[in-house]
Amino acid sequence: MAENGFQGALTYIYDPAILLRLTSFQAEYKNGVTPLNPGETLKLRPLCLEDYDKGYLQLLSQLTSVGDVTREQFEDRFNKMKACDDTYYVTVIEDTTSKQVIGSATLVKEQKFIHRSTARARVEDVVVNDSYRGKQLGKVLVDVLVSLGRELGCYKVSLECKDHNVKFYTIFGFEAGKGQNYMQIRFFD
Amino acid sequence: MAENGFQGALTYIYDPAILLRLTSFQAEYKNGVTPLNPGETLKLRPLCLEDYDKGYLQLLSQLTSVGDVTREQFEDRFNKMKACDDTYYVTVIEDTTSKQVIGSATLVKEQKFIHRSTARARVEDVVVNDSYRGKQLGKVLVDVLVSLGRELGCYKVSLECKDHNVKFYTIFGFEAGKGQNYMQIRFFD
Numbered sequence: 558m559a560e561n562g563f564q565g566a567l568t569y570i571y572d573p574a575i576l577l578r579l580t581s582f583q584a585e586y587k588n589g590v591t592p593l594n595p596g597e598t599l600k601l602r603p604l605c606l607e608d609y610d611k612g613y614l615q616l617l618s619q620l621t622s623v624g625d626v627t628r629e630q631f632e633d634r635f636n637k638m639k640a641c642d643d644t645y646y647v648t649v650i651e652d653t654t655s656k657q658v659i660g661s662a663t664l665v666k667e668q669k670f671i672h673r674s675t676a677r678a679r680v681e682d683v684v685v686n687d688s689y690r691g692k693q694l695g696k697v698l699v700d701v702l703v704s705l706g707r708e709l710g711c712y713k714v715s716l717e718c719k720d721h722n723v724k725f726y727t728i729f730g731f732e733a734g735k736g737q738n739y740m741q742i743r744f745f746d
Numbered sequence: 747m748a749e750n751g752f753q754g755a756l757t758y759i760y761d762p763a764i765l766l767r768l769t770s771f772q773a774e775y776k777n778g779v780t781p782l783n784p785g786e787t788l789k790l791r792p793l794c795l796e797d798y799d800k801g802y803l804q805l806l807s808q809l810t811s812v813g814d815v816t817r818e819q820f821e822d823r824f825n826k827m828k829a830c831d832d833t834y835y836v837t838v839i840e841d842t843t844s845k846q847v848i849g850s851a852t853l854v855k856e857q858k859f860i861h862r863s864t865a866r867a868r869v870e871d872v873v874v875n876d877s878y879r880g881k882q883l884g885k886v887l888v889d890v891l892v893s894l895g896r897e898l899g900c901y902k903v904s905l906e907c908k909d910h911n912v913k914f915y916t917i918f919g920f921e922a923g924k925g926q927n928y929m930q931i932r933f934f935d
Contacts, residue, residue: 614859622860622861623862626859631859633863634857634858634863637832640831641830641833642830643826645857668830669871670802670803670806670812670823671809671871672811672934673813673814674819674822682858682859682860706933711933712933712934713933714931714933715906716930717927717929718927719926720925722927723929726929729931732929732931734928734930737908738907738911738912738928739904739923740905740912740922740923741904741905741920742892742918744902746861
């Protein structure tokens with residue numbers, strides 16, 4: 558265990574030290590939960606290469622279709638994301654008792670030429686294990702990602718969400734883009 | 747001039763050869779325009795490091811605020827995007843007579859663990875110089891990017907657009923996500 562509370566032997570997808578620099582959070586919490594300490598046996602941290610064995614893909618399958626992804630494919634994808642510097646902030650919560658990843662959300666940073674060649678960021682793939690609902694963990698994950706977006710110098714953070722989640726995202730300051738439309742073409746599932 | 751019609755001496759942000767592999771286009775064109783040959787003096791190609799001197803940032807300022815970006819900052823941003831392999835497909839149209847970039851649109855690819863660890867892509871920052879409107883160049887740029895998204899193995903291509911552009915994007919097969927909302931937090935302009 559390194560001094561900052563993150564295990565030095567693990568391969569993190571981004572430097573966990575940045576999480577300790579986050580200070581501005583938006584949501585209110587009950588029962589002593591804080592964004593960086595979401596629960597007694599719960600640890601918030603970057604995704605690790607080792608999480609293939611901690612149910613990470615099974616967790617994602619509660620969100621959408623994942624399909625068969627071998628360990629080799631997972632590691633290849635992880636390493637490609639990590640090689641893309643300053644881009645994939647995949648953030649998870651592990652239950653250290655069961656050694657299972659039980660929550661995940663990703664901030665993806667997109668570099669721009671516009672807006673003084675800064676960047677924008679997006680909240681993607683927010684999921685909390687069914688058995689851990691009602692513990693404010695979705696709130697924790699999104700709050701951390703928005704704070705991270707600010708810390709990383711992004712001029713905005715955006716997301717796409719279903720109608721029933723709009724109210725939830727207003728907690729953090731997200732506003733529906735007036736006259737803005739989301740459109741897509743889907744090639745396969 | 748290399749065999750494929752792209753100049754070997756330029757530093758492209760992505761390999762131009764992929765453009766020659768594109769075959770599936772969606773829009774209809776008049777006056778002999780085709781996606782890869784948008785006009786007699788017009789050349790569609792990846793953004794180049796050399797485009798700082800071809801009015802690229804001035805073009806972007808027709809879209810939104812760009813601010814002061816020095817050559818050094820531009821080159822730094824360009825190189826960081828290029829270092830992020832298989833991600834930033836910034837595609838431009840140059841008027842080879844005036845040697846000015848007069849159109850630009852970007853496909854950004856986002857790697858995923860979901861959907862068999864494939865990827866999604868987004869159409870971003872579509873702009874055509876005011877003086878070149880009505881020449882089907884916006885259509886050319888978006889058509890090329892959608893085809894590129896398919897060629898790159900993305901499971902979907904999406905975009906955000908203003909109300910008055912919704913009809914334009916349906917040409918390529920984009921559909922408004924039913925019950926999908928776009929939300930954002932803006933930190934600065």
